[in-house]
Amino acid sequence: MRIISGTHKGRRINAPKNLPVRPTTDNAKEALFNILNNRFNFDELSVLDLFAGTGNISFEFASRGTRQITCVDSHWGCVKFIHQMAAEFSFPIETIKKDVFKYLQHASGTYDLIFADPPYAFKVEQFETMRAAIIAQNLLSPEGVFIIEHPKQTDLSELPLFQEARKYGGSVFSFFQAL
Numbered sequence: 001m002r003i004i005s006g007t008h009k010g011r012r013i014n015a016p017k018n019l020p021v022r023p024t025t026d027n028a029k030e031a032l033f034n035i036l037n038n039r040f041n042f043d044e045l046s047v048l049d050l051f052a053g054t055g056n057i058s059f060e061f062a063s064r065g066t067r068q069i070t071c072v073d074s075h076w077g078c079v080k081f082i083h084q085m086a087a088e089f090s091f092p093i094e095t096i097k098k099d100v101f102k103y104l105q106h107a108s109g110t111y112d113l114i115f116a117d118p119p120y121a122f123k124v125e126q127f128e129t130m131r132a133a134i135i136a137q138n139l140l141s142p143e144g145v146f147i148i149e150h151p152k153q154t155d156l157s158e159l160p161l162f163q164e165a166r167k168y169g170g171s172v173f174s175f176f177q178a179l
Helices: 026-037 056-063 076-089 100-106 124-136
Strands: 045-050 068-073 093-097 109-117 140-151 161-170 171-177
Touching: 026 056, 026 161, 026 171, 045 056, 045 100, 056 068, 056 076, 056 093, 068 076, 068 100, 076 093, 100 124, 124 140
Parallel strands: 045 068, 045 109, 068 093, 109 140
Antiparallel strands: 140 171, 161 171
16 A cells, blocks of 8 residues: 555555455545545545544545544554554544444544445445434534445445445445535
8 A cells, every 4th residue: 555645645554464454446545536636625624434444545634634534443453553653654543443333323523524445245234324324423514425435346326315436446436425
């Protein structure tokens, strides 16, 4: 993995091999951030990264100037790695070790962008449960966007508030709007 742009452009991130993750590919990440770059000023965003894994997406936001980033993952090794790398890079990333669904039941605050990269084995019902919890807890700002990364075999276009899907290789980014 590498950071594509910003203050740490080109910096490689080598996650431990024993983490149960599937990091977003550099090509897909670059395409996603090209889309986001046209929609947002990164230094004005607050970001929630669910199923954060290696922190790949959060590190990219931080390198581009995002000052408020929260990462949630249930795996202690992932949370520890993100915390260590954030400290090494002086990135403003808060890490939370918790099951994402339990976190969403009690979460507070408002985010301009929520990104989720759950396991590719998720069923559409699990994606909907996550989306509904975000809306129920008012976690998304009025102009905010919720983005789910999922395999191309999964179609989320029938879920409420779906806006669009962008395909990159075997991955898809589905965008959802706030209410």
